Amino acid sequence: NAGVTQTPKFRVLKTGQSMTLLCAQDMNHEYMYWYRQDPGMGLRLIHYSVGEGTTAKGEVPDGYNVSRLKKQNFLLGLESAAPSQTSVYFCASTNGGGLNQPQHFGDGTRLSIL
């Protein structure tokens, strides 16, 4: 079972470059999330989606955009990368709707901005 797959696993960017992180889940989950993890900060929610075609801001949305054109995919975009966006990014998904289902996490993407 693939579960939640994040692509790529590692990436180094220069300041000002753009890129898109892909999250794909094969569990037919409605809800998907993007987090960033920084030392001493735990996981902080960037953006999330409660269904195909919908997105919403989380705790730290600035500098990021997302899209959920297909139910199984949730894309995280950095239009103009900044060193402050150096982090490990996690995607997660769940059935949602208070169904007592835990969030399933991907393995993370380590992103370094030089």
Add this chain to the structure above:
Amino acid sequence: AQTVTQSQPEMSVQEAETVTLSCTYDTSESNYYLFWYKQPPSRQMILVIRQEAYKQQNATENRFSVNFQKAAKSFSLKISDSQLGDTAMYFCAFMKLFRDDKIIFGKGTRLHILP
């Protein structure tokens, strides 16, 4: 807004000992979930245990158990007979029921199990 506080940034215990990780949270909600996630060096996020706030009985999963004190807004994790494989970051987390299922994480406790 909900907050989750883990007051122990790092802990070390000997193998086979019992260790308790602390977590407190703040919310005005009456119905919610609480979780403990484990993140080993492999970086995976692994759900260890969860507790529904409306259940008074403390959740247990093999060697892992919680002490849930709703009035005190406390949710500690006890690991019995600790093993080397328990070495990891542990995150306490909160989720409101029947909303958007957003999870609020604490900053984590790094646990070292010593041989």
